[in-house]
Amino acid sequence: MLNTQYLKLVRRILGVALVLLISACATVNPVTGEKEYFTLNEKAEIKLGEQHYYPTMQSMGGEYLNNNEAKNYVNSIGQKLAQVSHRPNLNYEFKIVNSSMVNAFALPGGKICVTRGLLEQIDNEAQLAAVLGHEIGHVTARHGAKRFVRGTILSSLLQFGGAVLDLKNVKGKDWIKLGAVLGTEAFLSKYSRDQETQSDTLGIDYMQKVNYDPHGAVQLFELFSRLSKKEPGFIEKLFASHPQSNERMQNANNIIKNKNTAKTKKIVNTLEFSQATATIKREASIYRNYDRAEKLSRDGRVEEAIEFYNKAIQEKSSESLFHASLGLAYLEREQSYQGEKYLKEAIRLYPDYYMPHYILGIHYLGERQYDGAIEYLEKTDKFIPEQPTTQFLLAQAYIASGGWFNQAKGMGLLRTVCLQHKYTKIGNMACKQVEILEPKKEAKK
Ligand SMILES: [Zn+2]
Numbered sequence: 001m002l003n004t005q006y007l008k009l010v011r012r013i014l015g016v017a018l019v020l021l022i023s024a025c026a027t028v029n030p031v032t033g034e035k036e037y038f039t040l041n042e043k044a045e046i047k048l049g050e051q052h053y054y055p056t057m058q059s060m061g062g063e064y065l066n067n068n069e070a071k072n073y074v075n076s077i078g079q080k081l082a083q084v085s086h087r088p089n090l091n092y093e094f095k096i097v098n099s100s101m102v103n104a105f106a107l108p109g110g111k112i113c114v115t116r117g118l119l120e121q122i123d124n125e126a127q128l129a130a131v132l133g134h135e136i137g138h139v140t141a142r143h144g145a146k147r148f149v150r151g152t153i154l155s156s157l158l159q160f161g162g163a164v165l166d167l168k169n170v171k172g173k174d175w176i177k178l179g180a181v182l183g184t185e186a187f188l189s190k191y192s193r194d195q196e197t198q199s200d201t202l203g204i205d206y207m208q209k210v211n212y213d214p215h216g217a218v219q220l221f222e223l224f225s226r227l228s229k230k231e232p233g234f235i236e237k238l239f240a241s242h243p244q245s246n247e248r249m250q251n252a253n254n255i256i257k258n259k260n261t262a263k264t265k266k267i268v269n270t271l272e273f274s275q276a277t278a279t280i281k282r283e284a285s286i287y288r289n290y291d292r293a294e295k296l297s298r299d300g301r302v303e304e305a306i307e308f309y310n311k312a313i314q315e316k317s318s319e320s321l322f323h324a325s326l327g328l329a330y331l332e333r334e335q336s337y338q339g340e341k342y343l344k345e346a347i348r349l350y351p352d353y354y355m356p357h358y359i360l361g362i363h364y365l366g367e368r369q370y371d372g373a374i375e376y377l378e379k380t381d382k383f384i385p386e387q388p389t390t391q392f393l394l395a396q397a398y399i400a401s402g403g404w405f406n407q408a409k410g411m412g413l414l415r416t417v418c419l420q421h422k423y424t425k426i427g428n429m430a431c432k433q434v435e436i437l438e439p440k441k442e443a444k445k
Contacts, residue, residue, distance in 0.1 A: 030086045031141040031202065040108070045142065046090070049109030053093070055384045056105065057113060061098035062353040064116045066318060071096055073276035077125065078112060078132045084209035085202075086140040094132065098321060100291050102227060106135040108144040116287070119280050121223060124269035126207070126216025133203030134217075140202060143195045200248055204255050213266035214256045221249035286315045290322055297325070302332050320350035328359050339363065354383035362393060370401035388421045392430055399437070411437065 029036050040048065057063055064070070078094030090110035100117040112135045114128075122128055138144060191199070204214045225246070293308035309326040316322065327342030340363070346356040361376030377394040381387070391413045398410030414430045414437075421427030 029142060031198075036142075042109075045144075046109035049107035049111045049144070053107055053111040056107060057095065057097050058354045058384050060101075060103075060105075060113070060115065061321065062350060062355070064096040064098040065320075065350060067096075067279055070119065070276045070280060073272055074114060074119070074128070074132075077128055078136070080210050081129060081133050081206045082110065082136055085136050085206050090139065092136075092139075100287050102224070104131050104135050106138045106144060108139065108142070110136075110139050112136070112139070116280055119277050120284050120287075121227070122220070122277075124216065124219075125273040126213045126266075126268050127220050127223070128216075128273065129207050129210070129212040130203060130214075130217035130220045133206040134199045135203075136206060137199030137202030138191065138195070141195070141198055143191050143199070196248065197251055200252055201255055204252060208259065211264065211267055213268045214252070214259075216268070217252045218249060218256070221246075221252065225249075283316060286312055286319075289315075290319075290325070293329075294325065297329055297332075302329050305329050306333075318349060320346045320353060320356070322346075323349065324353075324356040324359070327356065331359065331363055336363070336367070352383065354380045357383065358390070361390075361397075365393060365397050365400075368400070370397045373397035374401065388417045388424070388426045388430075392417050392426050395430070395433075 028034070074096055075094040079092060082088060082090070082092040087110070092110040092112065094112050094114070096119065097113045097115050099115040100120075101115050102118045102121055104112070104114040104118060106112045112132065114131060114135075118131065119128070122131070200217065204217050207214050207216065289308045290312040293305040293312065296302075296305035296308065306326065306329050309322055309329060312319070312322045313326065323342045324346035327339045327344075327346060330336075330339035330342060340360065343356040343360045343363075346353075347360075357376045358380040361373050361380055364370070364372035364376065374394065374397045377390055377397060381390045381394060384390070395410040395413035395417070398406040398413065400410075411434070414434050417430035418427055418434050422431065
């Protein structure tokens, strides 16, 4: 008797709890109007996007600086499209990241970026509107809020192969290898094919609302397929977050055909587009030299890489990326003085970019200059927060620097990495190190 009553009560409580849980998680999709369960509410969605905006930009070359004309222009086109979207009240931001890749991304809540490489490749404003409209579509349909995934970002930064895992014997530039191998996590959405199609449809819809020629979207797909033919694997590699297919081009064509829009003259291009992208297009060859140097460096041809980095610097001495990569190349050749000089110049030119800080931090760790290591790795941790690699390396610097306070701080970091990343290589290393450094505690159990 008691038993069944008790069970009934449990069931009732569970029922109430379940209803509470579901109503707490249900939100209405702004695009479809349908109720959705187990996605983030709007406030959490916005917060998630804001938290990851700068770190994600950092992982893609940082912000493309010193070109306010291009920056303001991209933002103005983005804002215009956002105002006619399904969610005009979000706090949208549109920025350019300093990468030659042809790419764009959106974070939940309306934080959107396009790459310098994309602006270099497109020919008119309607194509830009197509890119931005598509990204706004991901935001308004809340694709990112549904599935936000972790990926590794730092591992491609430092171009060394092979793992160095025996900490006792790690020294000098080996630390840089270690930092590269362990990698760091980035958050970006991976979208399904259906989500891409929906964003294409939404993007074209927004374009048409502000009178852009929707053929810009078709031209964009043509550009992508042209680029991927020129260099096989290009799209797969560089536009990985936006799977590419002829289907999408077909789909865009169909939407345009179905919506009869022939009444007024549509905007294809503007003088502003030509003016705002002029510098990027003019400087394309400079960045080609830089990209070439990066590839040489990855292939282990550091000597030749340095030549091309220098060429790029001669033509654009204000570019922080060039100095940072040249600095790293010198460190690879164990020319510490030159390496540090260029990395510090990179930081002077762009104080808020993690990459030169990260490299210098690891370099000083290898040189057993722990104060320097702590200073630069702390900054790295500020720019791309809570990354296990940075925290692990920082722990090494604190522990090695000696002193009770630093030791405790280092151990704290190690424990955090161990607990939060137990099932990854780096978490494992952190746990092992905790065991070695705290044998007594373990024995007490
Ligand atoms: Zn997409």
